[in-house]
Each structure stands twice: as C-alpha cells, then as structure tokens.
Amino acid sequence: MSTNGAGEPGTGEGSEQGTRKGMFGVSGSGDTSGFGGLVRPVGDPHGAQRPYGGYFDEVADLLAEELAKRDVGFESAVTRVVVDRGELTLYVRPERIVEVCQLLRDSDGLRFELCSSVSGVDYLDAPLSTDPTEQSERLHVVYHLTSMTYRRRIRLEVGVTVENPHVPSVTSVYPTADWQEREVWDMFGVVFDGHPALTRILMPDDWDGHPQRKDYPLGGVPVEYKGAEIPPPDTRRAYR
Template identity: 60%
Template sequence: MSDEKTTPPEGGPEKGTKPEAVGTPREDATTPGADRPVEGDKATAEKADASAAVKPGEPAPAGTQRTSAAALEAGSQNVPAGVEPGARTPLDVVDVRTGLFGVSGTGDTSGFGGLVRTIAMPGPSERPYGGWFDEVVDILTEVLDESGTGFANAVESVVVDRGELTLNVAREHLVEVVQQLRDDPDLRFELSLGVSGVHFPHDAGRELHAVYQIVSVTHGRRLRLEVAVPEGDPHVPSTTAVYPANDWHERETWDFFGIVFDGHPGLARIQMPDDWPGHPQRKDYPLGGIPVEYKGATIPPPDQRRSYS
C-alpha cells in the first residue's frame, strides 16, 4: 500500500477550511431567495404578487409574449415561416388564480397557498398558419363563401398553437361548418372523436365551451372546433345528424356541464341519476363531501325502457 497522499484537485477548498456539505444551498448576493422575506411579510408579498398579475380581460404584457430563438428551434412555439423569431400569438387573459387549486385560507404550510397564476388562452393567429393548415382554411373559406354563409360569419377566429389548428365557430353556423368539413372531397373530415365540455367561469359571456375533435382519415389530418356560449344561454345545435357517434358524447357534456344540444334525439343524463341537481364538472359546482349511493336500480324489460328516438 502506498503512503502517498492524494493531492486535492485544483480549485478545491484551501487548507484549514471546512468543506461544504453536499446539497447544502449557499446563499449570497446572486442566489435567488437571498432576500427572501421573513414569515411576517408572507401575506404582504402574496398580496403584492396578486395585484401585479394581469387581470382578466387585459392583454398580457408584451414582454411575456416573447420567446428565445433556442426555444423556437426546440419546437416550443409554432411560428410560421417568414415570421421573425421571438414573435408570439397574443394571449387573452381569462382568469387570475391564487392559491393551490384556487383554495386559500387553509392550514397548508407547503407554500402553495401563495401561488398566483395568470390563466390565458391563445388569441387569433395570422397567416401563414403553416403546413396544411392554410390549405384547409382556404378550402373551407371557399365553400362557405359559395354557400352564402361566408367564412367570416361562421368562423370567429383561427388559432394555431402547439402544432394544432383550432377553429372557433359561431354556434348558429356549427352544423353547416361540420357538414362542409365532412363532405367536401378536399377536406373529408369524416370521423368525429366526440365532443367535450370546458368551463371558464371568468371568461365573461363565453363561460361554456363545447370542443370537437374531428379527423380526416383520407388526408391524415386532425382539427379542433370550439364553440363558446354564455352560462345564461347554453344552447348549441346538435351535430348528431352529421356525426351520429356524437350522440352519447353530447349527452355526457350536457350531464356534466349543462350545455344544451338543440335537436338532439334524446338529451338525457347518461352518468348521473335523472334527479341529480346541477352539473358536477363545472368549476363552481360545490364540493359537498357527501357520500351518495345509487339504490334501487332496476333494468326494465326492453319494451318498457326509455326511448331516445
């Protein structure tokens, strides 16, 4: 065995100094959190963060709408060809949430109660959209203009975000839009994956959203349609005449979110009991914590079952 002593690596701790424990954070003037407020200032800091957040209905600051060229190259932002790197689609702020899951005033000591999150949705995109997106929008524009409806009247906005194309459709023209998307040979979105609901309580006048995912098996494309309606008038035309498989999806969306699909052949609850109050997947639905048991369920004979036609 050798008696040679191992020489400390260059740049290591000097003789006589105590090495720092592994994993021990070191705070100095450049360390984030070095000026961390004391516990007594926690509530004041949380209020300051909340007041500084962008309020619903206000555009997000330009500084928060930019991204680095490296991030663009990594695919984190969909920027069409010809658009200068760093530009982003403007965002529409719909809510500012405070606390963990919007809950505050609890005994939670994890620090999540001080969270302040600005909830924003991508706004309209500008051409070129990129790839086949432009082709689909151009063809749909042509067929809607020829029918007399007009693309500008039927489609409120075109959004390209995270590599996906979304058309925000006016509810009164929804059926015609899906009919054209399904039947036109250059579009051929012949498959609907269903409809789901989303509730944005702070998106004034557009609180309830019906979201449709449709697929063109012929052309290998996927498109999202979105219809927004107010809570006070939650009516959307049924698409079952165009996509019959949406039947039970529309029933489930009505059951959980309260969106009424006009013209549906049998709009009844599908998950909850018939006498269930309210629509439990809305964000303002109370969490009662009351156990509920399904009792007395029976299966009537086929000739006595509820008819949906």
C-alpha cells in the same frame, strides 16, 4: 406539431399574456391537490396570423371556399382562428356549427370523416376575450375532428352563455356525437337542440345541477357506504 412549407414549426401561434397559479383556480381554502404552487403561462388565444403553418392554411382556405358557395362569409361562421401547441382551432358561431361540420366532412379537399370527441369546458374566471360582450360565454363545447383520408386533425370550439346554453346537435352529421353530447349536457348543462335523446348518462336522472361546472359545490355528497360523507374541500386539512 404543424410545420410550414420549409419544415419549420408554424408561425401562427399567439404569444403568452401572463401566468396562472394553481391547477383549478381555487384560492382562500385548503389545498389538498398538491398543485397550489404550480405557475403556468397563459397564452393569447386571439393572435393567430398567417401563415398558420402546415395544412392549417389549406383547411381554412378550403372551408372559406365552401362557405362562399353557400353565400356565407368565413367571418360569419368562424369568429377567430387559433394555432396553439401545434393544433388548429376554429371558433364557430353556435348557429353555424352543423353547417361547418357538414362542409368539413363532405368537401373533397377536407374530408374530416370522424368526430372523435365532444367535450365541455367552463371558463368561469378566465374569459377568452377582452370584449365585454363575449365574457359571458363561459361554457364552451370542443369538437375534435379527424380526416382519415388526409391524416389531419383540427378542433372546433363553440361558446355559449349560462343563461342561454343552447347549441345545435351535430348528431345528424356525426352519429358518434350522440353519447358525447349527452355527457356534456350531463356534466356542464349545455343543451344540444335536435339531439335524439338528451338525457343524463353518468349521473342519476333526478340529479340536481351539472357537476363539472366550476361553481358547482364540491364535496359533502352522501355516500351509500355505512353512511359515510365526503367533506367539502374547504373543510379538509391542507398539508403544506
């Protein structure tokens, strides 16, 4: 967990804004997951205020300084800063993601040398903004960066629409993102422009659709074992 200068948890975390029931947001069908009765608090992802706590303020300030050297305002690259569960997340505009990653990697005071993970998220029914212009950005790409020099970790997040799911590839900055971006493309359909070989990595090359999108049909997929077929979840018996 991040701490401020006095050793107490950082004060930048947002407040809770409601609750969400169940694990997967499914309603009106049989629940075979066992998570139907789960009630979880939903945090406010917009309200981080300084001090963020720990090294988070230093990272934000140093990144702002590096962007200013390129005549780029911090708000022109980062749309919001979120501190939640002891993690710092910078929401980056898609067109700035490569530039931000390069600055985070190469700047002496930052030195985030490792991109340990690139993953996808589909916020089908839970838009992260009350602004109608942002609600369509349901597909998000999340980058976990690690500074081995300073032993620090941060998250970057980029949102795009289903109609225009394009994000520049960061493989020129972090070669480890190669196969991870392929997996996000395969599962979520995010197109990484400039990727050296954006092909499927888990599903067959001729597979139709992207299985981890939340509007992707579940079940009913023929299995190559004695002609067996997995029934869709809404036709399975629900045990209560």
